[in-house]
Amino acid sequence: MSAFFLTIFVPFFCRAVVQGVPLLFGATGEILTEKSGHLNLGIPGTMYMGAIGGVIGAFIYEQKVENLNPFLGIMIPLLFSLLFSGLMGLLYCFLTVTLRANQNVTGLALTTFGVGCGNFFGGSLIKITKADVPNVILTRTHNLFCKTLPFASKLGWFGEMVFSYSFLAYLSVIIAVIAAFVLNKTRVGLHLRAVGESPATADAAGINVDRYKYVSTIVGSMIAGLGGLYYIMDYACGVWSNDGFGDRGWLAVALVIFTLWRPALCIFGSFIFGGLYIIHNYLTQALHLSFASQELVQMTPYVVTILVLIAISLRKKRETQPPAHLGQNYFREER
Amino acid sequence: MKEENPVSDPTKVTSNAPAIELRGITKTFGSVVANNNVNLLVNRGEILSILGENGSGKTTLMNMISGIYFPDKGQIFIDGQEVLIRSPKDAFKYRIGMIHQHFKLVDLFTATENIVLGLEDGRKYDLAAYGKEIAAICEQYGFVIDLNKKIYNMSVSEKQTVEIIKVLYRGADILILDEPTAVLTPQETETLFAVLRRMREAGKSIIIITHKLHEVLSISNRVSVLCKGQYIGTVNTAETNESELTEMMVGKKISLNIHRSEPKGVEDRLVVDNLRCVDREGLPVLKGISFTAKSGEILGIAGIAGSGQRELLEAIAGLQPLTEGTITYNNPTSGKAENLRDKTPTQIRELGVRLSFVPEDRLGMGLVGNMDIVDNMMLRSYRKGPLGFLNRKPPATLADTIISDLEVVTPSSKTPVRRLSGGNVQKVLVGREIASAPTVFMAAYPVRGLDINSSFTIYNLLNEQKEKGVAVIFVGEDLDVLLELCDRILVIGSGAVTGVVDARTVTKEQVGLLMTKTAQEGGTEDGE
Numbered sequence: 001m002s003a004f005f006l007t008i009f010v011p012f013f014c015r016a017v018v019q020g021v022p023l024l025f026g027a028t029g030e031i032l033t034e035k036s037g038h039l040n041l042g043i044p045g046t047m048y049m050g051a052i053g054g055v056i057g058a059f060i061y062e063q064k065v066e067n068l069n070p071f072l073g074i075m076i077p078l079l080f081s082l083l084f085s086g087l088m089g090l091l092y093c094f095l096t097v098t099l100r101a102n103q104n105v106t107g108l109a110l111t112t113f114g115v116g117c118g119n120f121f122g123g124s125l126i127k128i129t130k131a132d133v134p135n136v137i138l139t140r141t142h143n144l145f146c147k148t149l150p151f152a153s154k155l156g157w158f159g160e161m162v163f164s165y166s167f168l169a170y171l172s173v174i175i176a177v178i179a180a181f182v183l184n185k186t187r188v189g190l191h192l193r194a195v196g197e198s199p200a201t202a203d204a205a206g207i208n209v210d211r212y213k214y215v216s217t218i219v220g221s222m223i224a225g226l227g228g229l230y231y232i233m234d235y236a237c238g239v240w241s242n243d244g245f246g247d248r249g250w251l252a253v254a255l256v257i258f259t260l261w262r263p264a265l266c267i268f269g270s271f272i273f274g275g276l277y278i279i280h281n282y283l284t285q286a287l288h289l290s291f292a293s294q295e296l297v298q299m300t301p302y303v304v305t306i307l308v309l310i311a312i313s314l315r316k317k318r319e320t321q322p323p324a325h326l327g328q329n330y331f332r333e334e335r
Numbered sequence: 336m337k338e339e340n341p342v343s344d345p346t347k348v349t350s351n352a353p354a355i356e357l358r359g360i361t362k363t364f365g366s367v368v369a370n371n372n373v374n375l376l377v378n379r380g381e382i383l384s385i386l387g388e389n390g391s392g393k394t395t396l397m398n399m400i401s402g403i404y405f406p407d408k409g410q411i412f413i414d415g416q417e418v419l420i421r422s423p424k425d426a427f428k429y430r431i432g433m434i435h436q437h438f439k440l441v442d443l444f445t446a447t448e449n450i451v452l453g454l455e456d457g458r459k460y461d462l463a464a465y466g467k468e469i470a471a472i473c474e475q476y477g478f479v480i481d482l483n484k485k486i487y488n489m490s491v492s493e494k495q496t497v498e499i500i501k502v503l504y505r506g507a508d509i510l511i512l513d514e515p516t517a518v519l520t521p522q523e524t525e526t527l528f529a530v531l532r533r534m535r536e537a538g539k540s541i542i543i544i545t546h547k548l549h550e551v552l553s554i555s556n557r558v559s560v561l562c563k564g565q566y567i568g569t570v571n572t573a574e575t576n577e578s579e580l581t582e583m584m585v586g587k588k589i590s591l592n593i594h595r596s597e598p599k600g601v602e603d604r605l606v607v608d609n610l611r612c613v614d615r616e617g618l619p620v621l622k623g624i625s626f627t628a629k630s631g632e633i634l635g636i637a638g639i640a641g642s643g644q645r646e647l648l649e650a651i652a653g654l655q656p657l658t659e660g661t662i663t664y665n666n667p668t669s670g671k672a673e674n675l676r677d678k679t680p681t682q683i684r685e686l687g688v689r690l691s692f693v694p695e696d697r698l699g700m701g702l703v704g705n706m707d708i709v710d711n712m713m714l715r716s717y718r719k720g721p722l723g724f725l726n727r728k729p730p731a732t733l734a735d736t737i738i739s740d741l742e743v744v745t746p747s748s749k750t751p752v753r754r755l756s757g758g759n760v761q762k763v764l765v766g767r768e769i770a771s772a773p774t775v776f777m778a779a780y781p782v783r784g785l786d787i788n789s790s791f792t793i794y795n796l797l798n799e800q801k802e803k804g805v806a807v808i809f810v811g812e813d814l815d816v817l818l819e820l821c822d823r824i825l826v827i828g829s830g831a832v833t834g835v836v837d838a839r840t841v842t843k844e845q846v847g848l849l850m851t852k853t854a855q856e857g858g859t860e861d862g863e
Contacts, residue, residue: 185460190451193443194444200439201440204423204439205423205452206427206453
């Protein structure tokens, strides 16, 4: 047991967590938005923008300075990332809340826009570096972002499984816990849930519906953007390549459904999704899977999401349903 | 009806200024005037009823007091001070609380959560502490309710109780109740009225919107009447009676000079017997409706909106599942009697039973807004034609005929119907339905929102159908039109028939009284 545990399970677990962190950021952000009644399908584009924002910040700082100041080296990419993803959230809100555009169309358009925009900036930076490979390499910033807790290596497998991650990974869990607390235990959370369940009721109760929608969507987008930043600066070792983010944005949206709109469940859900995302590597070795079977295994998160959707639709339990007004815009004087 | 003297003890009035006063309030939606120059006054410790038919602007008026809408013109005074109520928040500030007809509650929340929703009192968010305070209010006014129950598990009457506690908890002194008894059983209504009387004794001002006359007389001190957005007047309940109120509510008879021919070739076409159905919550909507529609005559259906007209027409068209009842169709070509309940909507249509629009979604149910007139004609003929290819010729000809015959104002038959005005949309829809030579033609509110000329075009169309021997069923809201256009009028109240009258001899007041009467359940009358 112990050989399997130490050589296979522990590394697998750690890699699953690392894969799960971007999904956890994305899903927590998306839950905040969806709780306000807005289905933001622009999340994949928003996460992509969060990633390129961080890359731009880090690139500018690395170009300007020889020795990075650790504080600035982290804060500049972080703030750029938040700015880019926040702007995506603002744009989504302006279109769907103020102009009342169709949420699905707007979201999909923003995903296309975000990916295109990210690739444009990415391509431009690659041109500037004049490198042989089509990458932007930010090793010095990566070294700042991937710092783990100092005592991780002294605690054996336990240290590796629990303490070997970078600060953004812990931040993702902390944010998810805070989001769960705010949603369920505070007045702000009560009001936000009311806005998503029944905006007319919230409005009649004197809640500023539009403000709640704006704030929750922009904050949610910023949180989701951190997922992109984590992916580049930690997982991808500070190496940006165009279209490198894959389908993680959509997995984050699927994770929201899988965890029934609960940020606390998202913490575990993200690790499960992360594990399912990479398990094919392990199964290939163990079971000698063909390439086609690997692709099938990679589909598992989506299949699981569909099964969850079927299950909650069949059970019709009110507490596990999506926010009642999800996807519908609100206009007070509509008759 | 009058169990007690409705006038409260005058010593309860603490201030001379009225609790709330409205002067010259006007509100328009597009070209529709919902309220025109309305005045209203409520004192402390008083219950004021607002009486009016549906569409008379009662709810719009109350929405302006509670900050949902903002008036175009006019002033609102609270305790003699002029105020601006721009949002529901402002309304709370002036201690106004509204209990809407459609409850504003979050289904997923408990009673307590709903009651504290939107509260910004700067205190710690502690549901247990709030629960205690709310329980105290319940005790004071005699409400019995489980505060931790979720709304979706509650009965209609429990939900209403939560709404009332909600406004009381916020310290409302002026309570507005929009048709609070429409959804209640008689026992629940009595309980509610007992609570309202207790609140009046505690010095609250209460405005209650209703169209049930006996309730007005039993609960209120004074009555204000609205008719078609106009303010008619206010009377003391003690000095009035049902017939005076009805006359104020329906207004003076106006002569319209609609052409009406004598029915010819009258035979029973559609015999409806004891129709019953329930809504999504399982509450009865149709409570045993029976009537006969005859060929060559127009049968009018009158009633307060939402009394079951829509469900009745949809039941005949096969769109509404029934729990009980039969619909017998006497087929004029085969001479056989057929039960429509066994048939699909398509089969019913093919027999020649045509349902024209219900205006809540004039476009939604009958026409596709983004398609042009020709394509909309094809919605009725797309199944015809060989091998799944469409023949666009006949519908194009039909579209042109309708445009010229009914004087539809449109750039061409290729214009999306969404861009036409309401009247022209309605002409297109009626034109298409009557082009298929129906034997039963049902039209619900076909002239709502139309100008006078378009309305007369529709009346003439209906008359033409009648003269062709079609059994026409006309659901209307304007009593003047019903009295001049129809041959017989079926009056329904809360899903049951309250009377069938001869439109040539009946008076407006008689119909008005029947509309506000609640029939005995299963009360079935036939016009014979």
